[in-house]
Every structure is written in C-alpha cells, then in structure tokens.
Amino acid sequence: xxxxxxxxxxxxxxxxxxxxxxCAQDMNHxxxxxxxxxxxxxxxLIYYSASEGTTDKGEVPNGYNVSRLNKREFxxxxxxxxxxxxxxxxxxxxxxxxxxxxxxxxxxxxxTRLLVL
Amino acid sequence: xxxxxxPEDQVNVAEGNPLTVKCTYSVSGNPYLFWYVQYPNRGLQxxxxxxxxxxxxxxxxxxxxxxxxxxxxxxxxxPSALVSDSALYFCAVRGINxxxxxxxxxxxxRLMVKP
Numbered sequence: 269x270x271x272x273x274x275x276x277x278x279x280x281x282x283x284x285x286x287x288x289x290x291c292a293q294d295m296n297h298x299x300x301x302x303x304x305x306x307x308x309x310x311x312x313l314i315y316y317s318a319s320e321g322t323t324d325k326g327e328v329p330n331g332y333n334v335s336r337l338n339k340r341e342f343x344x345x346x347x348x349x350x351x352x353x354x355x356x357x358x359x360x361x362x363x364x365x366x367x368x369x370x371x372x373x374x375x376x377x378x379x380t381r382l383l384v385l
Numbered sequence: 386x387x388x389x390x391x392p393e394d395q396v397n398v399a400e401g402n403p404l405t406v407k408c409t410y411s412v413s414g415n416p417y418l419f420w421y422v423q424y425p426n427r428g429l430q431x432x433x434x435x436x437x438x439x440x441x442x443x444x445x446x447x448x449x450x451x452x453x454x455x456x457x458x459x460x461x462x463x464p465s466a467l468v469s470d471s472a473l474y475f476c477a478v479r480g481i482n483x484x485x486x487x488x489x490x491x492x493x494x495r496l497m498v499k500p
Contacts, residue, residue: 272428308394308492308493310389310475310490310492310493311488311490312490313487313488316487326487358428358429373419373431373434374431374488375431376421376429376430377428378426379426379428
C-alpha cells in the first residue's frame with residue numbers, strides 16, 4: 269500500500285514551458301487535492317476533486333488546470349510556466365469530501381519540487 | 386473566512402524538555418482542527434485532530450494538543466522532546482460554514498530539538 273505517490277520528484281522548467289504533475293492514490297479515496305507550499309505561507313489549495321468526474325477551484329487556481337483521470341489519478345498541468353510558480357507541490361487524498369465530512373483526514377504525497385527559470 | 390496563525394516561525398527546545406507549538410484559529414461555527422508534521426523532503430503526515438469531546442487530544446509519536454475554545458487555540462504539546470521530533474509542524478482548521486469543506490493551513494513552525 270503505497271498511499272499517495274507523485275511524479276516527478278523534481279523538475280526544472282523554463283518560463284513558458286508546460287508540464288503535467290502526476291498523482292495517484294491506492295487507498296480507494298474519493299476526494300483528491302493539489303496544494304502548493306511556499307515558505308511562511310503554509311499550504312494553499314490550488315484545485316480539488318470531490319469525486320471522480322468533478323473538479324473545483326481552490327484558493328490559488330490561476331495558471332493551473334487539473335484532470336481527474338479516474339478514481340486513482342489526479343493530474344495538475346501548468347500550460348505556460350512562470351517563475352511565480354516555483355514551489356513545492358503536494359497532492360493529497362481523503363475518503364470522501366462532502367458537507368458534514370469535516371472531520372476527514374487528508375493524506376499527502378511526498379511532493380514535487382518545481383523550479384521555473 | 387477561516388484562518389490559522391502560528392505565531393512562532395521556530396521553536397527551540399532541549400531534548401527531554403517539554404515542548405509547545407502554538408496555534409490560534411478563526412472560524413465560523415465549531416472548528417475542526419488538525420496538526421500535521423513534515424520531515425525534510427517528505428510530505429505532510431497526520432498527527433492528530435480535534436472534532437468534539439475531550440479538549441485534550443492524543444496523537445501519534447507521543448504528541449497531544451489542547452483545544453481551548455475561549456482562547457481559540459489548539460496548541461501542540463509533548464512532555465519530553467526527542468531530537469527526532471525536529472521537523473516542520475502545521476496547524477490546520479476547517480469550519481462548518483466553509484462550503485468547500487477546505488482545510489486552511491497555518492504558515493508552519495519549525496521545531497528544533499537540540500541534544
């Protein structure tokens with residue numbers, strides 16, 4: 269049981285390049301999330317998917333797109349990378365995101381460190 | 386809007402001494418509070434959470450946290466620190482009126498335990 273896995277672990281891009289960050293979970297969770305972590309700012313939610321087939325914007329969605337490919341996989345795409353997107357990106361999952369599910373624990377992947385030059 | 390404050394960027398403590406990592410929150414309605422720990426080059430690991438009931442919550446690795454509604458705080462504590470506890474700690478809150486049920490994280494506190 270690997271939990272939440274992310275690829276790649278590290279990536280360097282030039283401004284304007286595109287890339288997709290991959291995330292998969294094997295816990296049969298319904299809900300998945302993408303966060304970015306910047307020094308002193310904690311984690312900020314980019315996009316989330318409450319269930320297969322749905323995606324919604326989080327706190328900082330600009331410059332990103334997501335795809336919930338199936339129940340296991342949730343990818344994050346940068347269409348035209350900018351230096352401001354240099355960050356560490358974390359994927360997370362939880363059993364089910366719904367009204368009333370406030371006590372659910374999110375489980376995190378190891379992160380992808382992205383540098384945009 | 387809900388928010389979390391971790392007033393200390395870093396906490397230094399000697400091994401064997403008690404430790405406290407502070408967290409205060411702001412949320413509408415009853416809060417649901419979480420602590421996560423992040424070791425270098427790793428993702429966040431869940432430590433403990435407060436949902437309802439006893440104000441003192443016990444979690445992994447000997448950590449506990451005390452919920453104080455009047456002070457809107459949820460401080461993380463451990464009676465005797467270990468060098469291996471050195472890591473980055475995040476407090477997070479989720480409020481009942483948050484339509485998206487999203488977690489809001491604090492900025493993190495680096496705990497340094499010295500031998």
